[in-house]
Amino acid sequence: MYSTRGVIASMLTAMILLGSLPAVSVAQQPAPPPPPVLMPDVVKEDDGVTLRPFDLYSVGAGFFTVARLPFNIGLCGLGVGVATILFTVTLGSAYRATTRVVEEGCAQKWFVRSDDIRPSRNSSGIFESRMERYQER
Secondary structure, eight states: OOOHHHHHHHHHHHHHHHHTSOOOOSSOOOOOOOOOOOOTTOOOOOOSOOOOOOOHHHHHHHHHHHHHHHHHHHHHHHHHHHHHHHHHHTTTTTHHHHHHHHHHHHSSOOOOOHHHHSOEEOTTSOEEOSHHHHHHO
16 A cells, blocks of 8 residues: 555655744734934945055065965965864864864965055154064954
8 A cells, every 4th residue: 555665755755844834923023123224424434454556565465475375275274184183083072173273274364465564664763564463463
């Protein structure tokens, strides 16, 4: 009459279809909040980025970005490999350490901007590099 396989398949199909339906609650839902008022004359916040003309520092930043790219890819790949081995060996118990290993190799600044290598004058009038700011990001 009915095969066991057909009954199981029908039950699984019915559960999948019923599970995908949205839950309907009997209680009355609260009214949705009013939409936010959009003001056309919103003042744009200054994020501290100044537009500079294209110069030698822009060329140097592009060169440094391209030159560092293979190293960054290799370091990120090595970090992912070490993190995978660490996660597997510890059976997932060192998930925080594996996250830090991946972040050490991959969650860094990959693009050098011209402001990162452009010298600036400090309060004593001596030029200094902005690489410290690059290392902090």
